[in-house]
Amino acid sequence: xxGNDLLLKAFKQTKYQLSGHGVRDxxxxxxxxxxxxxxxxxxxxxxxxxxxxxQEKMANxxxxxxxxxFPSGTMAQQIxxxxxxxxxxxxxxxYHPLCHLEIHEQDGLKKxxxxxxxxxxxxxxxxxxEDIVNMKEEIACLLLELPQREIGGxxxxxxxxxxxxxxxxxxGIKLHxxxxxxxxxxxxxxxxxxxxxxxxxxxxxxxxxxxGGIAGAILAGEKDFIxxxxxxxxxxxxxxxxxYPYIVSADYYFNQRIHKMVQYFEEAKELAHLFNQCxxxxxxxxxxxxxxxxxxxxxxxxxxxxxxxxxxxxxxxxLTSYVREIDSDECYYELSIGDxxxxxxxxxxxxxFQLLDEKMREQQ
Numbered sequence: 001x002x003g004n005d006l007l008l009k010a011f012k013q014t015k016y017q018l019s020g021h022g023v024r025d026x027x028x029x030x031x032x033x034x035x036x037x038x039x040x041x042x043x044x045x046x047x048x049x050x051x052x053x054x055q056e057k058m059a060n061x062x063x064x065x066x067x068x069x070f071p072s073g074t075m076a077q078q079i080x081x082x083x084x085x086x087x088x089x090x091x092x093x094x095y096h097p098l099c100h101l102e103i104h105e106q107d108g109l110k111k112x113x114x115x116x117x118x119x120x121x122x123x124x125x126x127x128x129x130e131d132i133v134n135m136k137e138e139i140a141c142l143l144l145e146l147p148q149r150e151i152g153g154x155x156x157x158x159x160x161x162x163x164x165x166x167x168x169x170x171x172g173i174k175l176h177x178x179x180x181x182x183x184x185x186x187x188x189x190x191x192x193x194x195x196x197x198x199x200x201x202x203x204x205x206x207x208x209x210x211x212g213g214i215a216g217a218i219l220a221g222e223k224d225f226i227x228x229x230x231x232x233x234x235x236x237x238x239x240x241x242x243x244y245p246y247i248v249s250a251d252y253y254f255n256q257r258i259h260k261m262v263q264y265f266e267e268a269k270e271l272a273h274l275f276n277q278c279x280x281x282x283x284x285x286x287x288x289x290x291x292x293x294x295x296x297x298x299x300x301x302x303x304x305x306x307x308x309x310x311x312x313x314x315x316x317x318x319l320t321s322y323v324r325e326i327d328s329d330e331c332y333y334e335l336s337i338g339d340x341x342x343x344x345x346x347x348x349x350x351x352x353f354q355l356l357d358e359k360m361r362e363q364q
Contacts, residue, residue: 003305063194152284
């Protein structure tokens with residue numbers, strides 16, 4: 001059995017797990033459906049009370065004129081950037097080198113829409129105002145991902161966000177928010193979603209990350225922008241005959257968890273502090289700015305996997321089901337706090353970190 005298989009098996013056998021909301025299975029959808037009337041009609045090709053009411057609810061929450069539900073954020077964001085490029089008659093956009101569109105979408109933006117991305121900032125840092133001011137290229141749209149997932153969920157400060165927004169409006173650059181984890185960053189900024197979204201011309205949010213729904217996304221903006229995005233949604237095959245399973249779960253878990261984002265944020269900071277007290281372990285960032293962060297181990301992946309598996313067997317607590325190699329001396333994993341963390345007894349939590357520290361010290 002490989003180290004990865006060994007770790008995954010040990011993780012699945014633990015009683016408590018620190019990350020997420022729990023196993024994603026059919027019960028996730030069944031639980032959401034229990035709260036809907038049996039006679040509720042489904043949507044059909046983007047029309048109907050169930051989808052229209054949810055879209056209006058999200059538009060209001062995000063402080064935008066209109067919103068449309070998409071089956072995926074990948075579809076929503078490519079369409080948003082296509083619209084802004086078409087309107088300016090310029091097929092260039094700018095975003096971070098580790099943007100989702102750049103590293104996870106098989107060049108969809110380039111192959112489907114023939115849009116050229118301009119990569120801004122060092123890959124280990126968030127985009128700053130000077131990165132935009134110093135651009136040599138003219139662009140139609142700038143995409144900001146808040147938080148920047150691939151570097152541990154880092155964020156620019158409020159003043160930087162406001163400065164970037166003002167500069168883009170002054171220069172006629174549309175500003176799009178990749179807010180896949182928008183709900184999760186509101187406690188850090190101590191602002192409402194509408195206040196953050198007011199800085200942007202278009203906004204995408206996800207319903208299966210911090211919210212924990214099945215799938216789906218909202219794209220929000222001015223009414224004419226959203227009406228145009230609906231046409232592109234049809235062109236992309238996103239107008240399924242019905243999307244209600246996604247909408248039902250998105251609405252239900254939004255109502256269940258949106259008020260817990262402060263709790264998740266505080267718990268993430270508590271947990272990161274525990275990791276950073278362990279030898280040869282660190283978090284990125286040191287103090288989380290949302291419910292997510294990266295955990296780094298100063299050991300090779302093949303050495304870290306059996307250490308974690310043994311830790312799980314001894315304590316019954318699972319930290320992660322995987323680790324990814326950074327180089328020959330270091331590995332990491334991503335952690336996002338959800339409902340599960342609150343169920344872990346404090347004494348068990350103390351025990352697992354004492355043992356982790358001991359096991360790491362033995363490796364020196």
